Amino acid sequence: MKFVADAHCDLLSYLQTVANASPLAKECRCSIPLLEQGGVFMQTTAIFTFTKPGSTQLAAGQVEKFISLLKNYPERVWFPSTPEQYAEVFFADRIALIPAIENASGFCEENEPIADGLKRLATMQTQLGRIFYISLTHHTENRFGGGNYTQVGLKEDGKRLLDFLAGKQIAVDLSHASDALAYDILTYLDREKLPLQVLASHSNFRTIHYHPRNLPDDLAIEIARRKGIVGLTWLKAYVGNSYTDLFRHFTYGCQLGVPMACGADLFYYLPEQLPQGVYFDRYSNASHYFVLNADMTEQNAEKAILENFFAKNLHKFIKKLWFSKD
Ligand SMILES: [Zn+2]
Secondary structure (H helix, E strand, O other): OOOEEEOOEOHHHHHHHOOOOOOOOHHHOOOHHHHHHOOEEEEEEEEEOOOOOOHHHHHHHHHHHHHHHHHHOOOOEEOOOOHHHHHOOOOOOOEEEEEEEEOHHHOOOOOOOHHHHHHHHHHHHHHHOOOOEEEOOOOOOEOOEOEOOOOOOEOHHHHHHHHHHOOOOOEEEOOOEOHHHHHHHHHHHHHOOOOOOEEEOOOOEOOOOOOOOOEOHHHHHHHHHOOOOEEEOOEHHHHOOOOOHHHHHHHHHHHHOOOEEEOOOEOOOOOOOOOOOOEOHHHOOHHHHHHHHHHHHHOOOOHHHHHHHHHHHHHHHHHHHHHOOO
16 A cells, blocks of 8 residues: 655665665665555655755766656656556555755755856756745755754845745745745745745644754744645654654644654765664664554544645645646
């Protein structure tokens, strides 16, 4: 049974940066076989780069990886490009891969004319077919604004990027925005009447577990008011002390009235790099979606609410973004 649509993983950066990487290797935690075992029918694959010189080459390499996956594994993954195909993703026997961009430094270096970066973004969109979302920053500050570990808001180049995105059917991801950047983006969208959809693709709730990467209540509520979604992540640092805290985030999101989705954020790392571990063993690779479903069902979560969380909210969001006529 396939039942999961997920809003964030780092399969592409793994394929690009790790020697002898394979989309079939378990070490990346979101390999094609693990996604299949987890019942995933739609997986967002982020093009992720840090903000550093050469970031655009790194992102260009990940675009190539995305295209290669579709070409080399046509029986196992696909890209739904028409409304008819998109309606089929629930039932297809292959996993729909959905491209997104985590950090705008992937298409624009810090020291080049912004017009060159926007042109590169347009080329990437043509190569990929469509793009689900873009987050302006990662953890740090860049030319567009402040990342989640800063207090910096929206910069002039960030405004130019938002202007450019209007009408491009690409959403703005607030997961890696500083609070100042997130509020500035929303204010700017309202002031300029830019019709952009917003989401937080992989973040939890700050009230349940304090971390700058988690959302303050008012921001989560504001995302919901704009018909956005919040993808819950499995990273221990954002979940809490126990895997059961993930249910507390889920319950809290329900109380706030926030439409939630899966945004596990599975990525490759060497144990010696992060000896304290990144995930709880119970939810540490894509096959564990079945475990999570069983655990949440045991917590007496309603079936319809779980279906929305595991797939429907994300499916609906992308449907509106890519295929809505208005
Ligand atoms: Zn991230």
